Amino acid sequence: MKGGYWRKILRINLSDGRVWEQTPDEDLYRKYIGGSGIGARFLYDLTDGNTDPLGPENPLIFMTGPFAGTPVPTSGRHQVIAKSPLTGIYGEGDAGGTWGPGLKRCGYDGIIIEGTSDKPVYVLVSEGRVRILDAGDLWGRDTYETDQKLKEIHGENIVVSSIGPSGEKLIKLSAIMHDGSDARAVGRTGLGAVMGSKKLKAVVVSGNKKVPVADPEGLRNSIKELVPTMVQKTLGMKQHGTAVGTVATERIGDFPLKNWAGSVWDKVENISGQRMTETILTGRYFCGSCVIGCGREVEIKEGPYRMKGAGPEYEALGMLGGMCLVDNLEAIAYGGELCNRYGLDVISTGGAIAFGMELYEQGIIDKKDTGGLDLEWGSAEAMIEMVHQIGKGEGLGRLLGHGVREAARRIGGRAPAFAIHTKGLEFPAHDPRAFNSIALGYATSNRGACHLQAASHMFEKTAVMPELGIPEPKERFRTDDQGEFVKVCQDLMCILDSLKVCKFTLYGGLRTTHVREWLKCVTGWDMDLEELMAAGERIFNLKRMYNVKCGISRKDDTVPERILKQPRTEGGAKDNLPPLESMLEEYYPARGWDSDGVPLRETIEKLGLEWDL
Incomplete structure (x- = not known):
């Protein structure tokens, strides 16, 4: 390969302070992309079904893709991987922003952090130097404060990945946050708790190395062909953010309501992206190399919800809003701000709060359990208080911070019927x-439960991929032709998650032809469609093999009874x-x-994987 990678993985062991570099061969990169x-691949090799997610042997893996630090549109993303403390199986999350390109400019494709420090520390990575530094003064600070303090120490040009108080307390809904008050989150599967278990407050990167590109002119020309179309097709996101379709989503029955027990909501316009633009929006935010600009900057100047920072995305509006029947946009924005500062996954946090509200409505818990709080549907005050409690690990929030599956198990009785999750991960805001x-x-x-691991609904709205048998959007209620369709979507998402390209590019006209051309221009590899999709299939099956080792089988491939047996009535x-x-x-x-x-043995061997199930 002629570009796109440094062929260097930084390895750090916090137990003994060792720091070293690993140089994978080209075959690993070509088979697994990034x-x-x-x-x-690293998680599969370093852990197994018996690994304690909060133990020193669970690695925290930060990985970029080959496009990070290049002009490829929306390539400013990175992935974090570990065994999940929330689900007990394969865990990962990704974030946009500038941290991924920042790491790449330090001369590394990724970082693997193992072991556990005996005191709070942070890691500072710069060109040619890695330091493990004392974080005693940072411990207890929220993520915004941590970012500000580190910039006071190391300068404004650093990029910070950090946890907040919830991650320090090992709360299983904890996220890893990036870019300070711009608040780019590795939200799902509780990886902030893994970071907290290592006493690792932050990973700071600062580099200026130019990422090698095999054919810079060819890359520029290829990008220029697509960017005008991509910008035009995603103008709504630039104008109103990911919440541009909130009202339409409610109209088609996709918006989450009342812990998935509601059908329609006449107050959805109160929390729409358009309403945000009209009222509290102050600016827009672009991740690294992005041409879409869906990020929101908002300000609430007075009242109980005063804040200035990242505005709520669609998922926050769905999970803190519709799920809890809260139609106060300012309260939702403030709740999202609290999640960002505490370092909480807003999706799982909203799901846990709605679960608590339904238990309260059902009489399964009462004021003795809530500390006197009226945990009622539609109460902005109750929603905000529960975010505080979950973030601090106090009161009922301490229980809900384990996630709805574990909280329901501990409560017992009828509670599990109201815990809406798959494999322990709370549903995101799509029905x-x-x-x-x-x-x-x-x-x-x-x-x-994840809408982005297949993103099949995107190809049932406006996205198409003719070369993969999707020449036009598919009908969403069809009952056949789903197995192969979802498989293809999942394999494609594995490719995008390994290249680290934003999936909103699919709404902007991205095709695999663009991906292959960019990959050739950046790395020099001339991959045909078959090889590219085989890589996606290989990655998906490797993750499934890992989960099989963790005890996953058909019994776990399900969704709650509420989804399968209780239809929306309107x-x-x-x-x-x-x-x-x-x-x-x-x-x-x-x-x-x-x-x-x-996975069958012949499937695994066909994909070039090792059969060890």
């Missing part, structure tokens, strides 16, 4: 009853129930798995 793929393919995607996602998804079992019957053969969801 980001999610290479991270999954599988609105898109049948989402049900299959959630059920088989390697990290638990709205755009009225009466639809996803036929999950029949879709799984299509999916397993398409995947080359047996009837229990275990």
